[in-house]
Amino acid sequence: MQQLGLTKREGHTSAPAKIPTPGGKLALKALQVMLRTGSPLPALEVLHGALGKVFRANLPSFKPIMTAGAEWARWLLVEARDSFLWKAPKDPIARLLRDGLLVADGETHDAMRRLMNPALHRSALAGYVEAMWRATDRIADLWQPDQTYDMLTEMRKIALLIVMETLFSVDFMPHIEQYWSPLLHTLRYISPGLWILWADVPRPHYWRALRRIDNYLHQIIRARRALQARGGAQPNDLLGILISAEGVDDAMIRDQMLTMIIAGHDTSTGLLSWAMYLLGAHPDQAQRLRDEVDSALGGAPPTIERLAELKYLGRFIDETLRLYPPAHLGSRIAAQDLTHDGYLIRKGERVTYSIYVTHRMAEYWRDPAEFYPDRFLEKPVPYSFLPFGGGARNCIGAAFAQVEAKVILARLVQCFNFTLLKRDVHMHMGVTLEPRPGVFMRATRR
Numbered sequence: 001m002q003q004l005g006l007t008k009r010e011g012h013t014s015a016p017a018k019i020p021t022p023g024g025k026l027a028l029k030a031l032q033v034m035l036r037t038g039s040p041l042p043a044l045e046v047l048h049g050a051l052g053k054v055f056r057a058n059l060p061s062f063k064p065i066m067t068a069g070a071e072w073a074r075w076l077l078v079e080a081r082d083s084f085l086w087k088a089p090k091d092p093i094a095r096l097l098r099d100g101l102l103v104a105d106g107e108t109h110d111a112m113r114r115l116m117n118p119a120l121h122r123s124a125l126a127g128y129v130e131a132m133w134r135a136t137d138r139i140a141d142l143w144q145p146d147q148t149y150d151m152l153t154e155m156r157k158i159a160l161l162i163v164m165e166t167l168f169s170v171d172f173m174p175h176i177e178q179y180w181s182p183l184l185h186t187l188r189y190i191s192p193g194l195w196i197l198w199a200d201v202p203r204p205h206y207w208r209a210l211r212r213i214d215n216y217l218h219q220i221i222r223a224r225r226a227l228q229a230r231g232g233a234q235p236n237d238l239l240g241i242l243i244s245a246e247g248v249d250d251a252m253i254r255d256q257m258l259t260m261i262i263a264g265h266d267t268s269t270g271l272l273s274w275a276m277y278l279l280g281a282h283p284d285q286a287q288r289l290r291d292e293v294d295s296a297l298g299g300a301p302p303t304i305e306r307l308a309e310l311k312y313l314g315r316f317i318d319e320t321l322r323l324y325p326p327a328h329l330g331s332r333i334a335a336q337d338l339t340h341d342g343y344l345i346r347k348g349e350r351v352t353y354s355i356y357v358t359h360r361m362a363e364y365w366r367d368p369a370e371f372y373p374d375r376f377l378e379k380p381v382p383y384s385f386l387p388f389g390g391g392a393r394n395c396i397g398a399a400f401a402q403v404e405a406k407v408i409l410a411r412l413v414q415c416f417n418f419t420l421l422k423r424d425v426h427m428h429m430g431v432t433l434e435p436r437p438g439v440f441m442r443a444t445r446r
């Protein structure tokens with residue numbers, strides 16, 4: 001990283017270059033692409049294609065520096081990590097999660113990450129596998145063969161049951177209906193929207209939904225505190241770690257619980273629903289998956305040892321994450337003036353890295369738009385594949401999410417044949433990248 005001042009660019013010492021912005025014609029073309037595809041992401045690809053790996057978006061009162069590509073990602077996430085902050089205090093996600101790990105900075109972040117890491121570490125995962133396939137069964141057992149299901153909704157239910165059971169030892173099944181709508185409202189509150197242009201847009205109904213979620217989380221915390229007061233043993237889970245930690249109060253526990261619920265289920269919902277879509281849209285690859293799962297598992301439920309044999313499933317998941325990365329964009333705020341690649345970045349500016357665009361750059365991927373899981377037989381260029389981010393603030397749940405996706409998909413493929421009823425879906429930019437209007441499928445038991 002270079003500090004502000006003269007900088008080397010293309011071998012010459014020169015003053016910082018101006019970051020390009022899209023002109024009228026290009027902006028219009030991007031808008032047309034967005035309207036045609038129903039998503040801003042292909043439009044972002046067009047802008048990067050025309051302007052290069054860095055440009056400045058030029059919206060009224062919102063002018064972030066947009067970057068793509070392995071080199072910028074490595075710089076932002078690793079080399080210059082200490083010059084950037086995560087938290088933009090006025091962003092809805094920061095208002096929602098307060099001191100949650102995803103949005104905290106500095107010592108609060110590092111201390112919470114150290115504290116919570118053991119619950120999400122690879123060594124803890126074997127203990128979650130049974131809860132994962134049982135949650136899958138509980139939802140899938142409700143499916144009727146002659147009915148159509150939106151896999152986006154079904155996968156959300158499974159992912160929610162799993163986060164609540166594995167991390168907080170809570171059976172969420174009896175509460176799903178009650179908290180479904182407040183949860184979706186809360187997700188809408190932090191999704192891209194008008195707030196990007198008008199930070200203080202009033203949104204009272206979101207706060208009402210959030211109060212209901214908060215009350216529920218505080219009920220769970222109170223029950224655990226009562227157990228602690230009676231001298232009872234805490235369950236061996238993330239909530240147990242937080243409750244037993246010194247100096248971690250209930251407000252901080254609420255922030256971490258809500259963070260894990262949001263970051264830990266909405267992303268997995270995106271991954272799993274896209275995987276189901278691709279499974280339905282590519283019958284040959286689906287057959288290959290079925291063969292692999294049948295030969296590794298037979299009729300038995302998945303175990304951590306057997307998951308290691310599901311190599312093609314692993315590549316199928318990676319390829320899903322490449323084409324449809326649930327977290328498609330990362331964002332940072334410059335904590336000081338600095339330069340990179342000859343460009344000046346001022347303190348307080350927002351710099352983003354596009355996981356979506358990087359995953360589709362012809363420089364790193366042959367036929368980038370093709371769904372081709374076997375491309376992962378070769379290792380990707382470092383930082384060209386970053387579905388879980390990178391560096392010290394990479395996804396703390398990456399290993400959890402990979403095991404979870406393998407367990408759920410293996411279990412579903414083992415037990416059902418799926419028919420995709422509507423191939424026409426577009427990428428919706430909610431908190432994560434979702435297939436809309438949905439992944440409509442029939443499931444018949446094998």
Ligand code: HEM
Pocket residue numbers: 101102103113120259260263264265267268271325326327330331386387388389390392393394395396397398400401
């Ligand atoms: C397919 C599933 C998932 C994807 C694609 C995903 C993606 C990501 C990405 C890209 C980041 C880094 C964002 C940045 O650079 O700003 C991140 C961070 C994070 N993720 Fe995930 N995630 C997934 C699942 C999970 C799960 C299951 C959990 C928890 C149970 C989780 C919890 C978190 C947290 C707490 C952070 C913030 C870490 C920190 O800043 O130290 N994620 N995730």
